[in-house]
Amino acid sequence: xxxxxxxxxxxxxxxxxxxxxxxxxxxxxxxxxxxxxxxxxxxxxxxxxxxxxxxxxxxxxxxxxxxxxxxxxxxxxxxxxxxxxxxxxxxxxxxxxxxxxxxxxxxxxxxxxxxxxxxxxxxxxxxxxxxxxxxxxxxxxxxxxxxxxxxxxxxxxxxxxxxxxxxxxxxxxxxxxxxxxxxxxxxxxxxxxxxxxxxxxxxxxxxxxxxxxxxxxxxxxxxxxxxxxxxxxxxxxxxxxxxxxxxxxxxxxxxxxxxxxxxxxxxxxxxxxxxxxxxxxxxxxxxxxxxxxxxxxxxxxxxxxxxxxxxxxxxxxxxxxxxxxxxxxxxxxxxxxxxxxxxxxxxxxxxxxxxxxxxxxxxxxxxxxxxxxxxxxxxxxxxxxxxxxxxxxxxxxxxxxxxxxxxxxxxxxxxxxxxxxxxxxxxxxxxxxxxxxxxxxxxxxxxxxxxxxxxxxxxxxxxxxxxxxxxxxxxxxxxxxxxxxxxxxxxxxxxxxxxxxxxxxxxxxxxxxxx
RNA sequence: GGUCCGCUAGCUCAAUUGGCAGAGCAACUGACUCUUAAUUAGUAGGUUCUCGGUUCAAGUCCGAGGCGGAUCACCA
Numbered sequence: 004x005x006x007x008x009x010x011x012x013x014x015x016x017x018x019x020x021x022x023x024x025x026x027x028x029x030x031x032x033x034x035x036x037x038x039x040x041x042x043x044x045x046x047x048x049x050x051x052x053x054x055x056x057x058x059x060x061x062x063x064x065x066x067x068x069x070x071x072x073x074x075x076x077x078x079x080x081x082x083x084x085x086x087x088x089x090x091x092x093x094x095x096x097x098x099x100x101x102x103x104x105x106x107x108x109x110x111x112x113x114x115x116x117x118x119x120x121x122x123x124x125x126x127x128x129x130x131x132x133x134x135x136x137x138x139x140x141x142x143x144x145x146x147x148x149x150x151x152x153x154x155x156x157x158x159x160x161x162x163x164x165x166x167x168x169x170x171x172x173x174x175x176x177x178x179x180x181x182x183x184x185x186x187x188x189x190x191x192x193x194x195x196x197x198x199x200x201x202x203x204x205x206x207x208x209x210x211x212x213x214x215x216x217x218x219x220x221x222x223x224x225x226x227x228x229x230x231x232x233x234x235x236x237x238x239x240x241x242x243x244x245x246x247x248x249x250x251x252x253x254x255x256x257x258x259x260x261x262x263x264x265x266x267x268x269x270x271x272x273x274x275x276x277x278x279x280x281x282x283x284x285x286x287x288x289x290x291x292x293x294x295x296x297x298x299x300x301x302x303x304x305x306x307x308x309x310x311x312x313x314x315x316x317x318x319x320x321x322x323x324x325x326x327x328x329x330x331x332x333x334x335x336x337x338x339x340x341x342x343x344x345x346x347x348x349x350x351x352x353x354x355x356x357x358x359x360x361x362x363x364x365x366x367x368x369x370x371x372x373x374x375x376x377x378x379x380x381x382x383x384x385x386x387x388x389x390x391x392x393x394x395x396x397x398x399x400x401x402x403x404x405x406x407x408x409x410x411x412x413x414x415x416x417x418x419x420x421x422x423x424x425x426x427x428x429x430x431x432x433x434x435x436x437x438x439x440x441x442x443x444x445x446x447x448x449x450x451x452x453x454x455x456x457x458x459x460x461x462x463x464x465x466x467x468x469x470x471x472x473x474x475x476x477x478x479x480x481x482x483x484x485x486x487x488x489x490x491x492x493x494x495x496x497x498x499x500x501x502x503x504x505x506x507x508x509x510x511x512x513x514x515x516x517x518x
Numbered sequence: 519g520g521u522c523c524g525c526u527a528g529c530u531c532a533a534u535u536g537g538c539a540g541a542g543c544a545a546c547u548g549a550c551u552c553u554u555a556a557u558u559a560g561u562a563g564g565u566u567c568u569c570g571g572u573u574c575a576a577g578u579c580c581g582a583g584g585c586g587g588a589u590c591a592c593c594a
Contacts, residue, residue, distance in 0.1 A: 024563045025528055028545060088554075095551035112551060128544070141552050162544055165529040167555050172529090174586045186529095230593070275593045276519090285594075373591075389593085427594095434594060466593080491594060504587095515585065 032160040035125035039155060044122065046158035051133045053083040057100065057107035061146045064138040077138040082107060082148055083156060085185065086130050088166055096123055097147070100134065101185075108147040109134050119153040128166065131157035178517075180510050190507075196315060197496045197508055201268060203311040204288055204492070211303075213264040213290055218253035220246060220270070226471040227251035227412070229382075230273040233283075246272035250289045251412065251489065252474040255441065258291045259482045266290035268492065279504040280433060283513050286492040295486035296440040297424045301401055304428055304436055304488065305335035308399070312499050324501040329397060331430060331498065337399045339426070342388070345402060349391045354384055354406055355421060363387075379458045379467070381409030389434075396429035411451040411468050412487075413439035428490075431503070435494035441485045445478040 036046040055063065060080050067075040084102035091097075094113040099106055113120040115136075126132070136151035164170040169186035176183040176190065183190040205215065223242070225232030227249030235244050250267045257265050268288045277283060292299065309319045312333050321331040347353050350370050357363040363383050364374045372390055374383065384406060392402070405425040407415050413423035424440035442448050452470040459467035496508035506512035 024545090027563075028528055031545065088556095090553045090556045091550085092553070092556080093550040095553085097553045097556080099554075108554070110552075114551075141554090143552065143554075145552085145554065147552090162528055165531095165543055167543070168530045170529075171531095172525090172586090174525090175529095177586090182529095228594085271594095273593070276591090278593090279588085281593065287594085375592085386592085437594075489594085494594070517585065 028162060029160050032127055032158065032162075035127065036158040036160070038125045039122070039158065042121070044155060046155050048154070048156060051083055051154060051156050052081065053102075053133065054081040056104035057082060057084065057102050058104040060107055060138050060148065064140065064146050067138075068140070073140075075139075076149075079135055079137050079151065080148065081133065081135045082109075083133040084131065085159075086126065086128050086132055087163070089126070089128055091123070094120075098126075098132075100132065100148075108141070108145050109150055110139075110141065110147045111150040111153060116150050116153055119150070122153050122155055125158075126155070127159065127162065129159035129161070129163045130155065131159070174514075177506055177512055177514055193496075193500055193502065193508055194510055196500050197492075199315045200311055200496055200499060201286075201492060203314045204307065205268065207307050207310060208266050208288075208290065211264065213266045213292070214262060216254070216257060216262070216265055216267055217269065218247075218250055218257075218267055220272075222247050224469050224471045226469040226474065228273075229466045229468055231275060231465050233272050233274050248273050249489065250287065251487065252471055254289055254291050255482060255485075255487070256474065256477040258293055258485055259477045259480055263293035263483070264290075277513055279506070280494070280497075282493065282505050282509055285505075285509075287489050288492060289487065289489045291441065291485050291487045293483040293485045296484070297403075297426055297438055297486050300438045300486040300488050301339065301403075301426055302336075304401075304438065304490065305333075305337050305399070307490075308428075308495065308498075309333045309335050311495070315499060321499060321501055324503075328431075331398060331501075333399055333430075333498075337401055337428075339401045339403050342402045342404050343422075345392055346384075346387060349395070350387060352387060358421075377462055377464075379408075379462045379464060381406065381458075382464070382466075385409060393429060393434060394432045397432060399428065399430040401426045401428055407451075408454075410439060411455050412442055412448075414442045414444075430498050433494060433497070434491075435498060436488060436490040438486065438488040441482070441487045443478065443482040443484060445475060445481075448478050449475050 039046045060082055063077045063080065064075070067077050082100060082102065084100040086098050087101045087106065088099040089096060096111045098109040098111065100109055111120060111123060133154035133156050134148050134150050136149040138146060138148055141147050164182055164186050170176055170182050176187070180190070184194065208215070221235065221244040223244065225245035225248045228251065230248040232245040232248050235246065237244055248271055250269055250271065254265055254267060266288055268286065270284050270286055272284050274283065275281065312319050312321065319332065319334045321333065323330050343354060352366045352370065357366045360380050360383065363380055367374050367383065367387060372387060403426045404416070404422050405413070407421055407423050410423045410425045413425040416422045416424055426438055427434050428436035442451065452468065452475070455468045456470050458464065493505050493508055497503065497505060500508060502508055
């Protein structure tokens with residue numbers, strides 16, 4: 004055992020760098036790395052090749068046991084992973100090693116390991132190591148790698164959170180997600196599930212002959228949705244640019260160009276509040292399909308969501324994570340509820356009658372719905388939906404046929420220009436998809452945008468959709484009839500994982516910086 | 519943005535009415551060759567989120583602020 008020098012006077016030069024105790028813990032481990040170097044051992048070697056993962060190593064042992072019976076040993080394997088626990092017994096030690104697949108125990112004995120055993124003097128929980136040797140089963144039945152050689156792969160100079168309780172502090176879990184992943188299996192599972200969801204979506208779309216594209220994130224006009232954009236600046240062009248708030252308009256231009264089935268999975272940015280359902284950057288899939296209408300898209304959405312759930316979780320029924328909420332059954336078909344009827348049933352308000360700001364806001368006040376002054380009609384009605392209808396939509400459902408004024412990019416019904424062919428998909432009280440039969444009449448599209456601009460002027464509402472001249476010119480060249488979809492991947496991940504906070508399904512959610 | 523709740527050792531948590539800030543894990547010095555929350559003897563570790571106030575005395579009470587959570591408002 005070598006003595007680790009403890010600083011006689013704590014470092015006062017940088018009082019913000021953490022407590023003295025923390026500094027000392029770090030210093031101790033840095034010293035251990037130096038100890039290894041002094042003995043000619045690189046604590047950060049560049050290469051190491053494991054031959055099996057923990058799970059495969061155990062599988063090999065089981066196969067061997069099936070053939071040879073109890074007491075069987077495999078041929079030598081090589082594993083690598085992080086030391087999660089350590090039980091030392093003088094001239095022997097047990098280590099729990101965690102890799103990408105799971106955990107396996109390592110048994111290190113001085114007589115077996117020889118010189119490498121001395122590495123354990125400078126080993127800490129949290130270090131990443133490589134171990135080579137046969138897999139056997141201990142007397143207590145634990146599959147274990149009998150260490151014949153032992154390699155330090157990465158000396159960690161900070162310790163892990165509590166080995167039993169893990170990292171519990173919610174704020175730390177989000178700010179230091181890597182520690183959350185190391186110690187909390189649920190967090191790792193959520194990252195993997197989200198990845199599987201995106202992968203399944205991509206396979207679903209490709210199977211239906213959609214092609215995936217990438218369109219600009221930085222745009223001259225943040226159009227295609229109602230939201231405030233983030234602003235940035237390009238120095239060489241000396242132009243202000245915006246981060247996109249939707250991928251819609253570029254994708255439609257690709258449909259004009261002849262890509263009949265197109266989709267993009269991408270990040271969009273909305274300069275708005277942050278809460279359990281909103282992160283300022285979030286991921287959507289938007290798709291556009293020529294010669295389809297919103298009924299086709301509706302069917303695609305329920306097929307997509309249910310089959311993604313099936314392939315990711317093995318079931319279309321998502322079990323509730325707590326007693327107070329029901330399981331969610333994603334099995335298609337989902338009910339199609341007429342929006343106007345649904346609002347009337349919930350509130351008695353008929354949006355075709357209350358078609359002026361005054362009458363609608365009056366009706367809302369009568370119903371006890373808080374009305375903010377200065378909002379245009381469409382935003383008011385949106386509020387009625389989100390306050391009075393949306394919270395009741397727990398099982399998956401489509402709300403169908405929206406007012407034209409709140410849907411500037413959707414085609415109106417053939418028999419009624421006050422209503423557009425649009426639906427939104429809801430579950431767990433939250434909207435997760437929005438789709439319509441796309442408006443492709445360029446003259447009407449221009450009129451609708453101009454109306455949005457007029458509303459923006461008169462209401463001073465920064466969130467109205469904006470007029471994008473490049474898009475309008477494209478439409479003037481003719482876009483085939485098409486059905487379009489926007490679906491929130493984060494929201495879908497909430498639905499499929501059973502989580503209720505978007506921060507749980509985003510690896511690094513936006514948080515206020517610590518100063 | 520409003521309201522409520524939380525912030526104590528590296529991690530997980532205690533601390534009675536305002537009365538000496540404590541435990542487990544991790545760490546450090548030892549013992550220990552089949553343990554698995556190993557066992558075992560000892561040691562060290564604190565700006566109780568920050569600033570101010572009340573008080574003989576503040577982790578605890580009051581005020582302001584920071585960060586987070588829940589909820590309402592707004593958005594997807």
